[in-house]
Amino acid sequence: MRTTKLEKKPVEVVNNSDLMLISKQSYAAIDKWIAKYHPENRQAAVIPALHIVQEENGGHLTIALMDELALYLNMPTIAVYEVASFYSMFEHKPIGKHKVSICTNISCMLRGSEEIVEHLKKKFAINLGETTTDGKFTVKEVECLGACVGAPMCLIGREYHEYLTPEKIDAILEKLE
Amino acid sequence: MANEVCFSTLHLDKSWALSTYQAAGGYAVWKRILKNKTSPDDIISELKTSALRGRGGAGFPTGLKWSFMPRNTPGQKYIVCNSDEGEPGTCKDRDILRYNPHALIEGMAIAGYTIGASIGYNYMRGEFYEPYDRFETALEEAYKAGILGKNIFKSGVDFDLHSHIGAGAYICGEETALLESLEGKKGLPRFKPPFPASYGLFGRPTTINNTETLASVPYILANGGKWFLELGRPNNGGSKLFSVSGHVNKPGNYEVPLGTPFAELLEMAGGVWKGKELKAVIPGGSSTPVLPAKIAMEMDMDYDSIAKAGSMLGAGSVIIMDETTCMVKTLGRLAYFYYDESCGQCTPCREGTGWLSRVVNRIEIGKGQQQDLDLLLDVAGKIGGRTICGLGDAAAMPVMSFLNHYRDEFQFHVDHKRCMV
Numbered sequence: 001m002r003t004t005k006l007e008k009k010p011v012e013v014v015n016n017s018d019l020m021l022i023s024k025q026s027y028a029a030i031d032k033w034i035a036k037y038h039p040e041n042r043q044a045a046v047i048p049a050l051h052i053v054q055e056e057n058g059g060h061l062t063i064a065l066m067d068e069l070a071l072y073l074n075m076p077t078i079a080v081y082e083v084a085s086f087y088s089m090f091e092h093k094p095i096g097k098h099k100v101s102i103c104t105n106i107s108c109m110l111r112g113s114e115e116i117v118e119h120l121k122k123k124f125a126i127n128l129g130e131t132t133t134d135g136k137f138t139v140k141e142v143e144c145l146g147a148c149v150g151a152p153m154c155l156i157g158r159e160y161h162e163y164l165t166p167e168k169i170d171a172i173l174e175k176l177e
Numbered sequence: 178m179a180n181e182v183c184f185s186t187l188h189l190d191k192s193w194a195l196s197t198y199q200a201a202g203g204y205a206v207w208k209r210i211l212k213n214k215t216s217p218d219d220i221i222s223e224l225k226t227s228a229l230r231g232r233g234g235a236g237f238p239t240g241l242k243w244s245f246m247p248r249n250t251p252g253q254k255y256i257v258c259n260s261d262e263g264e265p266g267t268c269k270d271r272d273i274l275r276y277n278p279h280a281l282i283e284g285m286a287i288a289g290y291t292i293g294a295s296i297g298y299n300y301m302r303g304e305f306y307e308p309y310d311r312f313e314t315a316l317e318e319a320y321k322a323g324i325l326g327k328n329i330f331k332s333g334v335d336f337d338l339h340s341h342i343g344a345g346a347y348i349c350g351e352e353t354a355l356l357e358s359l360e361g362k363k364g365l366p367r368f369k370p371p372f373p374a375s376y377g378l379f380g381r382p383t384t385i386n387n388t389e390t391l392a393s394v395p396y397i398l399a400n401g402g403k404w405f406l407e408l409g410r411p412n413n414g415g416s417k418l419f420s421v422s423g424h425v426n427k428p429g430n431y432e433v434p435l436g437t438p439f440a441e442l443l444e445m446a447g448g449v450w451k452g453k454e455l456k457a458v459i460p461g462g463s464s465t466p467v468l469p470a471k472i473a474m475e476m477d478m479d480y481d482s483i484a485k486a487g488s489m490l491g492a493g494s495v496i497i498m499d500e501t502t503c504m505v506k507t508l509g510r511l512a513y514f515y516y517d518e519s520c521g522q523c524t525p526c527r528e529g530t531g532w533l534s535r536v537v538n539r540i541e542i543g544k545g546q547q548q549d550l551d552l553l554l555d556v557a558g559k560i561g562g563r564t565i566c567g568l569g570d571a572a573a574m575p576v577m578s579f580l581n582h583y584r585d586e587f588q589f590h591v592d593h594k595r596c597m598v
Contacts, residue, residue, distance in 0.1 A: 051344065106266065144263055
C-alpha cells in the first residue's frame with residue numbers, strides 16, 4: 001500500500017533565461033497547468049507540459065528539453081523520460097510539418113481505413129510511420145481515437161476528419177500549406 | 178422515445194452554450210442543492226432509486242459508488258471524470274463534451290458536493306482537442322457566472338473544476354491508471370485494494386465516474402430517480418447512449434431507453450448497409466464478446482439482457498458486421514490492439530497479448546497450424562483473471578468468443594490458407 005508520501009525537495013526554478021530551451025511563453029502556459037494542482041504535485045502537469053514543449057519544438061521532444069522540464073517540475077529526469085515514452089502522442093524524432101494519424105482499428109477497418117492507408121502510402125511513396133522527403137507529412141497508424149461513428153477517420157494537427165474517402169483526404173491534404 | 182437525458186438539448190442551437198443549457202433548466206438542481214443544503218444521503222438515495230449504473234463499461238451502481246466515500250476523513254477529497262474514451266467502437270463521451278459540456282460540469286459539481294470533494298478534474302484523452310476546447314469554454318462560462326469557485330452563490334460551498342489531458346494510452350481509461358496518469362506518471366493500473374474511495378488521487382479519497390454517468394446526474398435529480406428508472410427497466414434505469422458503428426447505413430450516437438430491442442436500434446441506424454445481411458455484433462465495445470446475428474436480433478439493449486445473451490453492454494458501443502466480414506481478420510485487428518496497448522506491468526498480459534496477436538495473424542495469412550486454435554484458447558484462458566486490471570480479460574474475451582462462435586472460419590483458414598467469406 002502506498003500510504004507514505006516521499007518528502008519532496010523545494011522547487012528550484014531555472015531563472016537563467018539564456019540557458020533555457022523552453023520559451024517564456026511556454027513556461028507561462030505550463031504555469032497555468034501547474035496552478036491546477038496542489039504545489040506539492042507539480043509533477044501532475046508533466047503530460048500537458050510535454051504537449052506544450054513538443055508543439056513549440058515543431059512536433060518532437062529531445063532529451064535536453066525533457067531535462068529542462070524535469071528540473072522545472074522537480075522530477076527526476078528518468079520520470080519525465082518514462083512518461084514521454086509511455087504515451088503514443090509524444091514523438092522522439094523529427095516528424096513532418098503535418099502529422100496524419102490514421103485510425104485502423106475495428107470500426108475504421110470495417111469502413112475502409114485500409115484503402116485510405118494504401119492510398120496515402122502510394123501517394124507519398126512512404127510506409128506508415130515515415131515522413132515525406134519534403135518533410136511536409138508524416139503518416140502514422142494509431143489506435144482508436146474515439147470517433148467510430150465517423151469512420152474511417154484521422155487526426156491531422158488538432159482536427160479530426162471523418163467519413164474519409166481517398167478523394168476526401170486528398171482534398172484535405174491539398175489545403176494544408 | 179429518444180434523447181431524453183444527455184442528448185436532451187442536442188436539437189437546440191449552440192447546445193453547448195451556458196445560455197442554452199440554462200434556458201433548458203440547467204443548473205437549477207445545483208442551485209437548489211446549494212440553497213437547501215440537501216443532505217448527501219438524499220442525493221445518493223435518489224441515485225439508488227434511479228438505478229443509474231456506470232456508463233463507462235463496468236455498469237457499477239453509481240449511488241452505491243458514491244456511498245463508499247468516507248464521510249469523516251478530514252482533508253482533501255477529489256471527484257474525477259473519466260473522459261479518456263478509447264475503447265474501440267466508443268465515441269459517445271466526445272459528443273457529450275462537444276454538445277452538452279454544462280451537464281457534465283453540473284454533474285461533477287453535484288458529485289463533489291455529495292462526496293465532500295471541493296476539487297474535480299476532468300481527464301480527457303489528448304487527441305480530443307475540439308472537445309477539450311468546448312469543455313474549457315464551458316468552464317470559463319460557469320466560473321464567470323459564479324456557478325463554480327469559492328463560496329458559490331454565498332452558500333459557503335467551494336468547488337473548483339479543472340481539465341486535464343492525456344497523451345494517447347488506452348490503459349488510462351482504467352480508473353487507477355487514470356489516477357497515476359493524472360499524477361504525472363506512466364498509466365500503470367494500481368493493485369486493488371485499496372480502492373480509490375480510500376486511496377485515490379494523490380493518495381486522497383476519490384470517486385471516478387464516466388462522463389455520461391456524471392452528465393446524467395442533473396437530469397436524474399431534476400426529474401426524480403423514479404422518472405429515470407422508468408425510462409428504462411428495473412435494475413437498468415434510464416436511457417443510454419449507443420455508438421452504432423461499422424456496417425450500417427447511418428452510423429451515429431443514439432440515446433435510447435435501456436431495454437430497447439437491438440433490432441430497433443439497428444433500424445434507427447439505417448439497417449445493415451448495401452442491403453447486406455447482418456453477420457455479427459459486438460454490443461459493448463471491443464472488449465465485450467461478439468454475438469452472432471441470430472442471438473443479437475432477439476436481444477434487448479440493457480445490462481441484464483445482454484449478459485443473458487452472452488455478452489456485455491460495456492460502454493454501449495455497438496459494432497455491426499455484415500456477411501462479408503472475415504472474423505479472423507477482425508479478431509486479428511483487435512488482438513493487435515490489446516498487444517499494442519498492454520502497459521506491460523503483468524506478465525500474463527504483456528506476453529499473452531503478443532502471443533494472441535501473432536497467432537491470430539499467422540492463421541489469417543494462411544500460416545496457421547491445427548494446434549493454433551487450441552493454443553489461442555489456452556493462452557487467452559491463462560491471461561483472464563490473472564492480471565492487476567481488466568485489460569487482460571478484455572484481450573482474452575474477444576478471442577474466446579470469436580472462436581466459440583466462428584471456429585469454422587478459423588478452421589477454414591488453417592485448412593485452405595484463405596478466407597471463406
